[in-house]
Amino acid sequence: MRVVLKRVHKSFKQKGQQVQALHDINFSVEEGEFICVIGPSGCGKSTLISLIAGLEFPDSGQVFVDDKIVEGPSKDRLVVFQEAALFPWLTVLANVEFGLKIAGVNQTQRRDCALEAIKMVHLSRFVNSHPHELSGGMKQRAALARAIVMDPKILLMDEPFAALDAQTRQMLQEELQELWQKTKKTILFVTHNVREATFLSDRVFEITARPGTIKKEYLISIPRPRREQDPHLLAVQTTIMGSLKDEIEKVAKQELDIDYEISKTGVVTPVDRNLGSNI
Amino acid sequence: MEINFNSPFFKILRQIVFYLFLAALWQILFNLKFWPRYLFPSPGQVFETLIYGFRDKTFLIAIGISLKRLLIGYGISMVFGTTLGLLIGKIKFLDETVGGFLVGLQTLPSICWLPLAILWFGLNESAITFVVVMGSLFSITMATDSGVKNIQPIYLRAGLTMGATGMRLFTHVVLPAALPQVLIGLKQGWSFAWRSLMAGEILFVSMGLGHLLNVGRELNDMSQVIAVMIVMVMMGVFMELLVFGTAERRVRQIWGLERQ
Numbered sequence A: 001m002r003v004v005l006k007r008v009h010k011s012f013k014q015k016g017q018q019v020q021a022l023h024d025i026n027f028s029v030e031e032g033e034f035i036c037v038i039g040p041s042g043c044g045k046s047t048l049i050s051l052i053a054g055l056e057f058p059d060s061g062q063v064f065v066d067d068k069i070v071e072g073p074s075k076d077r078l079v080v081f082q083e084a085a086l087f088p089w090l091t092v093l094a095n096v097e098f099g100l101k102i103a104g105v106n107q108t109q110r111r112d113c114a115l116e117a118i119k120m121v122h123l124s125r126f127v128n129s130h131p132h133e134l135s136g137g138m139k140q141r142a143a144l145a146r147a148i149v150m151d152p153k154i155l156l157m158d159e160p161f162a163a164l165d166a167q168t169r170q171m172l173q174e175e176l177q178e179l180w181q182k183t184k185k186t187i188l189f190v191t192h193n194v195r196e197a198t199f200l201s202d203r204v205f206e207i208t209a210r211p212g213t214i215k216k217e218y219l220i221s222i223p224r225p226r227r228e229q230d231p232h233l234l235a236v237q238t239t240i241m242g243s244l245k246d247e248i249e250k251v252a253k254q255e256l257d258i259d260y261e262i263s264k265t266g267v268v269t270p271v272d273r274n275l276g277s278n279i
Numbered sequence B: 001m002e003i004n005f006n007s008p009f010f011k012i013l014r015q016i017v018f019y020l021f022l023a024a025l026w027q028i029l030f031n032l033k034f035w036p037r038y039l040f041p042s043p044g045q046v047f048e049t050l051i052y053g054f055r056d057k058t059f060l061i062a063i064g065i066s067l068k069r070l071l072i073g074y075g076i077s078m079v080f081g082t083t084l085g086l087l088i089g090k091i092k093f094l095d096e097t098v099g100g101f102l103v104g105l106q107t108l109p110s111i112c113w114l115p116l117a118i119l120w121f122g123l124n125e126s127a128i129t130f131v132v133v134m135g136s137l138f139s140i141t142m143a144t145d146s147g148v149k150n151i152q153p154i155y156l157r158a159g160l161t162m163g164a165t166g167m168r169l170f171t172h173v174v175l176p177a178a179l180p181q182v183l184i185g186l187k188q189g190w191s192f193a194w195r196s197l198m199a200g201e202i203l204f205v206s207m208g209l210g211h212l213l214n215v216g217r218e219l220n221d222m223s224q225v226i227a228v229m230i231v232m233v234m235m236g237v238f239m240e241l242l243v244f245g246t247a248e249r250r251v252r253q254i255w256g257l258e259r260q
């Protein structure tokens, strides 16, 4: 499925003021591509995901999926949300079965599909657990299973691994890469980790600080499976980080005012934004 | 051998000791003769009245009658309250109109509906049912309403992307997500229903526990008054333990708000 965004603008009302989240976004994603979107906090990455998912609508411009304007959510475009969005009242199995149940798939069939998806994310031992009994990594695995069980054409992933420790993150990245190679789904993956973006994707879109526009696009034509230490990979990372640093400083100016003065002296570094510090 | 003072056995023991202590205090006050005997009976006297009341079935009959009234009124409130609450929570127009109106009505103590009920229905069961419904309906409605409004948007968004729209979003996401709050409303509604019923029975309606309490007053039979009050407390405690406590604990465990 192709995703095309044309001159997309989106703003929100905040305390009576208009906050522009996205400004003139244009891009197209080809079927089967793995795209990463990277940018500083608050630049509109989640908003971008919502627009493609059909949960929000642009103020102007169009979002096309397969040449049709997006008019609402669809099972073809599933989201793995930034926060844990598993239903706390359902077990892992029931969570993964949810979409199929809504679609009217009969019980034995949907159970089989769900169990298979759960196995794919290595969560079989926890099928009967409730979300609160899972670790952060396991929750994201379950959320991934809940999305892939529906066999969507496009997978929208909003910083799915951001809250995980480096090792778990690494493992899930490799598994996702494998999954993508197997299923050839179109994936749009939001992150603010440069290393993650370059490791996973075919192309990286860099978004500027708010109002978010696409600043640059990087083609990562390194064959898979990729190695962490691949010198080409490291080279691209350095380029992206250099460019991203400017944007992050802009955000710091916007948000932190006074604190930023201190940061010039080198005391404060933006701690809440992981710009690939674990490289 | 190490003794675990936190075990269930010691918990119950502590509770028994506490109640024995209360009874002992009561007995001491009785022995000090501050008040005349007919105004301040001994624990023994009250206990005797309790036994006697259960043996000649007057208490049992009264409990049965009150419970029946309660269940009818509360049942109606439960069905209409949750439905209304869900509707108000979801439909903006209803929220602005009916929602605001209910906030006003809720401030009215339920017993104020009794004169109206008697004029409308006469001095009969319908009147008392009406009062019980009025006493509990609004709190159930409001709790359900706020339960629906406080659902985390992320659950609705997740449901929507997975194809749950309209009625299916409602039954598969809204309802279960609001359940913890709805349960609180149901529990509160039960206690309001109970209070309304007692107020109604004491004031007008014959039979039932409230009536028995009033008879005690008319006969100057203090030990009956206290015995009936004890019965009422015990019924409340049982209901809390058996129904609402269990349901609430279960929900909290599933949601992970309480450890098993």
Ligand SMILES: Nc1ncnc2c1ncn2[C@@H]1O[C@H](COP(=O)(O)OP(=O)(O)OP(=O)(O)O)[C@@H](O)[C@H]1O
Pocket: A012, A013, A014, A019, A020, A021, A040, A041, A042, A043, A044, A045, A046, A047, A048, A082, A192, A210
């Ligand atoms: N529903 C909303 N109402 C009001 N403002 C919103 C809403 N959603 C997003 N915004 C604003 O739009 C901007 C972009 O938000 P968004 O969540 O898309 O950022 P993000 O890039 O995902 O950030 P992060 O990396 O921290 O997740 C922010 O300034 C945010 O405050």
Ligand SMILES: [Mg+2]
Pocket: A045, A046, A047, A082, A158
């Ligand atoms: Mg975000």
